[in-house]
Amino acid sequence: MHTITLAVRIYRTSQIKYVTSVLKFKLEGLRCSLERVEAAPKKWIKVSFSGEDEDVALRYLAKEFALCPENLKNLGKNVVVRGRISGVNSNGDKLYVDIGVFQPREVQAEIPIQQLQAQLADGRKIALKKIVEIFGLCENVPLTVKISDLASDGSVKAMLAEEQRANFGTWVKSLLDRLLVLGATEHEVRDALKHSGFARDIVNVEQPGLLEHAVVCKLGTDAIGLIPKVGGNLRNASLVVFSPSKVVDFFGENFLDTF
Template sequence: MPKITLLQKIYGSNKPEDFQEAFNELFKQLKVKTEICGVTPRGWLQIKLSGEDQKFALNYLQKHFGLCPEKLENLTKFSTIRGRITHLGKSKTQLRVDIGIFKPKNIDAVVPLQNLQAQLLDGKKFALRKIIELFGLAENFPLTVEICGAAQENGTISAVLSEQQISTFSNWTETLLDKLLVFGASLPAVEYAVKKSGYARNVVEIETLGFLEHAVTCKLGTQAVGLIPKMGKLLPAALLTVFSPTKIIKLRG
């Protein structure tokens, strides 16, 4: 089987081979061998499968981790795909999302500011930088978008947030629980940091958003921003942001 490209990025101080053991453990009951081949120029993880159960393993990977479409022809209008935010802060009018299209060239989805305002803030005219701050958005934030246009010559394609993504943000907000979002660290590293920092009693759960992206849900009354000093020291290569439901609700009015 030719190598496949997962919708999972490896970046920062992390290396592709760090995840070989995890794949071995994942498929230890199957007659399949996984071999990590490396990453694409933009960080998407590539692997090879071989063995009797390779088809089953491929279906599992597609369902649970997603596969990069690689080519534009593999996407259609109204397709939904879970990409990663990229080039954050380089535009004041749109959010750019790497959706795993890189053959023969990179094509990113772009979500216009006015759509973000309508979908996330009931149409209130907040600047993009404020939306980024409110929702804890960051480079490599996993974001599910719906394609709604044709590819442009500048290497972009129009999109909006998918219903699934809007639902995720709504559910996070309704809990009223702060989330500390971690980018660039493995789950074991985040679990260790929570325990070592002494914040285990302040945390409800750690939700995995991707191989290197996690949401640490705080207990009611605990502000996620207060976890950053200690957690940051224990995760020096990671980026930490905050999702604050109370701030979102207050600004929505």
């Protein structure tokens, strides 16, 4: 039997049932039984499964959802980890990312402001608060990071993984607004769009995480305009706007060439 912690986070205990149904569907056809699905520390999903194909299932789930490191000893320099933003420190010079490390103690990755300035602001000395605002780096937003240093004091330094930075570049260059919905299933998101009358104003619904979605708006549709009505149908979710026009207005059109 394997017991692992997926890089999937729930927002409410009731969502364990949904996650369980998704995992059962994903493992259909494999000779493997899902034994237990529960919440690990910080609401990451802990899964136990067994059977003849349990090793195949392990590799598949790791590829599909990624795994939490769980223990600090499983981290190393240049290791890429999928996490969730947890906030900014009081000095405003570090972005904290929960990467699913809770043994022997809970540890979060720290992305220094200088690193974000280099990767997202073309080296310009922009305040972290402004970078967070422009790129929608709010609490619970999925973020893939690369470990850059494991300090002697136990802190973990990180930077944006290349795939994450490239994804931001793709989003900016598309010139299409995105409404990030955090804490809802895809069905709930699409249902909310349908009932609010905005289904025709979107191009697609991307899935950065199992319970995190990016609603891609059609050109000319402002994501912020969706919030009043869509938000009313997604009362338990958080909504965050990613606006390429805001990025370009702040940095200038030549900024697109930096990605």
